[in-house]
Amino acid sequence: MNQCAMAVLEEYPDIVFSYGYGDEYSFVLKKTSKFYQRRSSKISSVIVSFFTSVYVTKWKEFFPLKELRYPPSFLSQIVCCASLEILQAYLAWRQRDCHVQNQYNTCFWELVKKGGKTEMEAQEILKYAKEQDRNELLHQQFGINYNDTLALFRQGTCIFKTEVEDIVKYNEDGTPVKRLRRKAGIFRSENIAGRRFWNAHASLLKELGNFSEDCFKTNPDYIRSFLFESKLMPSTWIVIRIDGCHFHRFADVHEFNKPNDKQALDLMNLCAVAVLEEFHDIVFCYGVSDEYSFVLKKDSQLYQRRASKIVSAIVSFFSSMYVMKWKDVFWKKELKYPPSFDGRAVCYPSNEILQDYLAWRQVDCHINNQYNTCFWSLVKSGKSKSEAQNYLKGTQACEKNELLLKEFGINYNTLPLMFRQGSSIFRVKRENPTLLENDASSVEKIETKIVTEHCNIIEQSFWEAHPSILN
Numbered sequence: 001m002n003q004c005a006m007a008v009l010e011e012y013p014d015i016v017f018s019y020g021y022g023d024e025y026s027f028v029l030k031k032t033s034k035f036y037q038r039r040s041s042k043i044s045s046v047i048v049s050f051f052t053s054v055y056v057t058k059w060k061e062f063f064p065l066k067e068l069r070y071p072p073s074f075l076s077q078i079v080c081c082a083s084l085e086i087l088q089a090y091l092a093w094r095q096r097d098c099h100v101q102n103q104y105n106t107c108f109w110e111l112v113k114k115g116g117k118t119e120m121e122a123q124e125i126l127k128y129a130k131e132q133d134r135n136e137l138l139h140q141q142f143g144i145n146y147n148d149t150l151a152l153f154r155q156g157t158c159i160f161k162t163e164v165e166d167i168v169k170y171n172e173d174g175t176p177v178k179r180l181r182r183k184a185g186i187f188r189s190e191n192i193a194g195r196r197f198w199n200a201h202a203s204l205l206k207e208l209g210n211f212s213e214d215c216f217k218t219n220p221d222y223i224r225s226f227l228f229e230s231k232l233m234p235s236t237w238i239v240i241r242i243d244g245c246h247f248h249r250f251a252d253v254h255e256f257n258k259p260n261d262k263q264a265l266d267l268m269n270l271c272a273v274a275v276l277e278e279f280h281d282i283v284f285c286y287g288v289s290d291e292y293s294f295v296l297k298k299d300s301q302l303y304q305r306r307a308s309k310i311v312s313a314i315v316s317f318f319s320s321m322y323v324m325k326w327k328d329v330f331w332k333k334e335l336k337y338p339p340s341f342d343g344r345a346v347c348y349p350s351n352e353i354l355q356d357y358l359a360w361r362q363v364d365c366h367i368n369n370q371y372n373t374c375f376w377s378l379v380k381s382g383k384s385k386s387e388a389q390n391y392l393k394g395t396q397a398c399e400k401n402e403l404l405l406k407e408f409g410i411n412y413n414t415l416p417l418m419f420r421q422g423s424s425i426f427r428v429k430r431e432n433p434t435l436l437e438n439d440a441s442s443v444e445k446i447e448t449k450i451v452t453e454h455c456n457i458i459e460q461s462f463w464e465a466h467p468s469i470l471n
């Protein structure tokens with residue numbers, strides 16, 4: 001977790017402080033940040049996506065003998081702190097939670113592992129135990145002084161950048177040439193919201209300001225009041241669209257075929273199938289290039305329709321899957337760096353408008369693909385990129401098809417359907433439902449299967465042929 005947070009800090013310069021423990025991390029962006037024009041959905045989805053990607057990428061480094069059994073995913077949300085005092089209270093609240101949880105868990109596992117109690121018994125013993133009681137229990141029964149246990153678990157971890165001196169080279173006389181560089185480092189303190197810790201770090205004072213008073217007691221309800229989450233309009237189709245971040249670079253670094261890389265698209269499709277399997281409320285997925293749209297049914301109550309939870313869950317799961325499945329698709333290509341995706345949620349009130357949305361994405365797929373096919377054919381034939389661009393300026397669809405046919409012998413309509421129409425993924429009813437025996441007591445009937453098709457979804461006939469998708 002800490003290494004992933006460190007990578008996040010290195011990746012996004014606007015993050016000036018982070019604090020984490022257990023399975024959570026908070027990242028603080030500076031007040032003046034213009035990151036993604038402060039669009040909350042983009043900011044939170046990109047960070048959670050990158051974090052997840054790094055987590056999966058780094059797994060082997062930390063658990064060389066353990067297989068990652070399924071894709072981990074994280075939820076994210078934005079909290080705006082109107083003043084430094086509120087940020088201070090927020091941090092105090094998170095660190096208090098870290099302490100309370102860790103103290104409880106330390107007692108619980110001592111009771112189970114050394115005290116011979118069952119998990120139920122341990123739970124019962126700790127039910128009404130106060131903070132002081134727990135410390136005494138640890139001390140008297142197990143000889144543990146809680147304050148001597150690992151600070152990593154007790155206090156959590158802060159990560160922020162400080163200026164360090166780097167030796168960049170040596171002069172001829174052997175004297176080192178030093179330069180100041182901002183580098184992320186790990187810091188711990190009993191009280192991260194205290195003046196002593198905070199005001200002692202020049203970089204925190206510079207980026208965020210100083211704490212004028214200590215924060216003694218926080219009221220969690222007060223802090224939670226800043227955690228409001230917007231909910232998506234009821235009884236509307238929810239579309240979550242994710243899109244690869246800077247995929248022009250990602251595609252170049254990984255030498256994707258131009259303009260379309262079948263393996264890259266296969267990987268996107270594999271991940272989308274996994275998303276459909278994981279989130280039962282998703283009824284339809286449509287993907288093209290580095291983007292995927294996931295349609296959730298109108299009456300979905302997933303995360304009580306909280307936008308940030310739904311977006312982050314899907315984008316994080318997708319990113320996780322992308323890294324995990326990379327080797328299945330690109331067995332000879334190494335993943336050079338962790339990819340990330342942004343995500344957003346849009347509600348569509350009627351079937352017609354939802355279909356218009358999907359048609360818009362498919363039209364986009366066609367226009368881009370036709371343009372890119374021409375563009376790269378021209379470039380491959382010796383034109384420079386700007387010549388190719390000028391050549392295609394203002395050309396109509398039929399002219400582009402003619403160019404492809406006459407100059408390059410390519411009949412556009414015979415190019416792979418996946419490139420021309422994108423990929424649609426949905427469930428269809430099985431003609432012969434199969435019985436799946438999980439264990440002796442439960443026999444599950446599998447009535448649907450997931451299919452990936454490359455078909456025209458603009459025409460009404462597709463929806464008429466698959467009435468169960470939208471009904």
Ligand code: GTP
Nearest residue numbers: 244245246247248251256257258259260261289290
């Ligand atoms: P942002 O989404 O704004 O972060 O930038 P982006 O670089 O991801 O651009 P955008 O999403 O608009 O477009 C996707 C880009 O991904 C394309 O312009 C291509 O550069 C690249 N890409 C997607 N699919 C393929 C592919 O199959 N082959 C190649 N070579 N590139 C692809």
Ligand code: MG
Nearest residue numbers: 243244245247
């Ligand atoms: Mg993109």
